[in-house]
Amino acid sequence: MNTVRVRFAPSPTGFLHLGSARTALFNWLYARHAGGKFLLRIEDTDKVRSEKKFLDEIFDDLQWMGVNWDEEPLYQSQRFNVYREKAEEVLAKGRAYKEGDAFIFKIEKGRTIELDDMIHGSITVNTDEIKDQVMIKSDGSPTYNFACVIDDAYLEVTHILRGDDHISNTPKQILFYEALGLTPPKFGHMPLILGPDGAKLSKRHGGVSVEEYRNGGFLPEALANYLILLGWSPGDDREILSMDEAVSLFDISDMSDVQAKFDIQKLKWLNGEYIMKRKTEEVLPLIKDQLSKAGLDIAGLTDDYLSRLVDLYKIRIKTLREFVDLADCFITDDFTVDEDGKRKHLGSEENKANLKIFADRLEELDDFSHEKIEEICRDLVEEKNLKASNIIHPTRVAISGKTRGAGLFEIMELLGKEKVLERMRGVGR
RNA sequence: GCCCCUGUCGUCUAGCUUGGUCUAGGACAUCGCCCUUUCAAGGCGGCAACACGGGUUCAAAUCCCGUCGGGGGCGCCA
Numbered sequence: 001m002n003t004v005r006v007r008f009a010p011s012p013t014g015f016l017h018l019g020s021a022r023t024a025l026f027n028w029l030y031a032r033h034a035g036g037k038f039l040l041r042i043e044d045t046d047k048v049r050s051e052k053k054f055l056d057e058i059f060d061d062l063q064w065m066g067v068n069w070d071e072e073p074l075y076q077s078q079r080f081n082v083y084r085e086k087a088e089e090v091l092a093k094g095r096a097y098k099e100g101d102a103f104i105f106k107i108e109k110g111r112t113i114e115l116d117d118m119i120h121g122s123i124t125v126n127t128d129e130i131k132d133q134v135m136i137k138s139d140g141s142p143t144y145n146f147a148c149v150i151d152d153a154y155l156e157v158t159h160i161l162r163g164d165d166h167i168s169n170t171p172k173q174i175l176f177y178e179a180l181g182l183t184p185p186k187f188g189h190m191p192l193i194l195g196p197d198g199a200k201l202s203k204r205h206g207g208v209s210v211e212e213y214r215n216g217g218f219l220p221e222a223l224a225n226y227l228i229l230l231g232w233s234p235g236d237d238r239e240i241l242s243m244d245e246a247v248s249l250f251d252i253s254d255m256s257d258v259q260a261k262f263d264i265q266k267l268k269w270l271n272g273e274y275i276m277k278r279k280t281e282e283v284l285p286l287i288k289d290q291l292s293k294a295g296l297d298i299a300g301l302t303d304d305y306l307s308r309l310v311d312l313y314k315i316r317i318k319t320l321r322e323f324v325d326l327a328d329c330f331i332t333d334d335f336t337v338d339e340d341g342k343r344k345h346l347g348s349e350e351n352k353a354n355l356k357i358f359a360d361r362l363e364e365l366d367d368f369s370h371e372k373i374e375e376i377c378r379d380l381v382e383e384k385n386l387k388a389s390n391i392i393h394p395t396r397v398a399i400s401g402k403t404r405g406a407g408l409f410e411i412m413e414l415l416g417k418e419k420v421l422e423r424m425r426g427v428g429r
Numbered sequence: 430g431c432c433c434c435u436g437u438c439g440u441c442u443a444g445c446u447u448g449g450u451c452u453a454g455g456a457c458a459u460c461g462c463c464c465u466u467u468c469a470a471g472g473c474g475g476c477a478a479c480a481c482g483g484g485u486u487c488a489a490a491u492c493c494c495g496u497c498g499g500g501g502g503c504g505c506c507a
Contacts (some may be wrong), residue, residue, distance in 0.1 A: 010507095011506090013506090034507070043459075043507060045507080102505060120434065125433070129503080130503090131503080136503045136505085144506070145507095149506090163432060164435090164491095164500080166502090167433060167503085168502040168503070191435075191501095192500070194500075196440080200500080200501090229441070230441070236443085236455090236500070239442090239455085240455055256441095257434075258434090258500095260441065262441095263441065263457070265440080266440075266458080267457095268457090269457055270457090272469090272470095276469095283493070313469095315467035316470075353468075378479060386468065387466095389466060392466040394465080403467060403468080404468035404469080405468060405469090406467095406468085407466075407467085408467075409466045
């Protein structure tokens with residue numbers, strides 16, 4: 001009977017913003033928790049600014065995050081005649097007037113509109129604060145508030161969860177419901193996400209679209225988890241939650257009524273946790289994607305080789321993109337080099353000499369396994385009365401260009417004898 | 430300017446509804462130690478908050494008022 005029906009109503013005039021993604025996520029959680037329906041409505045009344053490519057990407061991003069919808073999306077651009085009919089209806093009731101071709105709704109002064117917000121509790125507004133509202137513009141298109149009410153009623157939406165920036169729209173919409181003889185749904189206004197500096201989250205804070213995070217090597221479950229955590233918590237100390245867990249634990253009364261700042265550090269931490277947990281074979285295609293995006297040629301490399309590489313590095317990266325910076329030495333000879341590290345570990349003749357001796361000994365080695373390599377290294381250290389780090393650091397920089405990364409002997413084994421010796425010997429030249 | 434929402438560690442938050450169990454808990458970040466060939470991971474520990482001022486009360490982070498601060502809105506944008 002009283003099935004919960006919620007909707008997400010994007011406007012295809014730009015990429016999916018993180019804030020919108022969060023709105024979608026919470027609506028979706030609300031619907032799924034209640035066993036209700038999650039609907040999509042496309043607010044494409046602005047025919048000039050709406051673009052197909054934005055719409056396609058919004059659909060794609062939602063699905064990527066695991067947000068699926070139940071019925072065919074409703075397109076406002078196809079319902080102009082309905083809006084007009086309704087406007088005529090309001091006009092006939094004497095609740096509106098015309099100004100040129102525009103239909104304008106009369107706001108009755110001196111009334112107090114009270115709404116019982118699911119997140120904020122009671123909010124009251126005096127209608128003296130509200131100006132008469134355009135329903136249909138001179139060009140025949142409906143205004144946002146008018147179309148919104150008609151469509152939410154048409155879709156039988158029971159709960160509207162949207163951003164705080166809509167609070168001032170709500171009393172206007174309630175008046176429209178009233179004039180149309182409709183019962184308003186329940187409203188819940190959730191606080192907006194702010195940038196780290198407390199201002200509205202915008203481009204200058206880095207990424208603001210889901211797309212940017214996708215491309216930047218974030219996992220959908222990490223982004224969704226983070227966004228859900230921004231403004232909601234299950235009440236206990238759990239932070240890493242699967243979508244399924246979030247669905248079962250979600251309760252709108254646990255939602256915060258305070259604006260929250262976006263913290264990329266915590267997102268990265270979560271992302272790292274999820275990358276670590278993912279199976280190697282799941283991460284592999286994503287890594288391949290990142291490598292080719294970075295312009296690295298992986299055509300000559302086997303999946304087995306790349307899998308072993310992923311195994312070595314997936315526990316130490318926060319984003320998939322970081323993999324490229326850390327492991328390029330396995331893909332190309334033209335890898336990036338940490339110049340400071342190089343100076344530090346390969347600056348002295350002594351270290352270069354040690355490196356050469358190590359290389360000579362490795363030359364003899366047929367079984368180029370990390371165990372054997374380490375054995376040779378340890379023996380050498382003992383024999384020459386050196387510290388292991390005197391050999392290890394110079395070698396690491398010589399063959400990988402980095403001062404950090406996976407265990408040296410494992411790096412050497414995977415890279416193979418030929419490459420290792422070539423790079424070790426290349427240092428002196 | 431007017432209206433609305435809002436104020437617990439640097440950040441996200443638990444606690445606030447039903448005042449005492451809060452010398453305020455967790456997480457990220459940060460710092461230190463352990464582990465260790467580096468970086469991560471892991472373990473241990475440190476730093477760090479109830480915006481301020483008045484009430485109410487035996488007792489307030491929790492209730493009330495004010496101040497200040499932050500955000501949003503005031504479009505024939507959505």
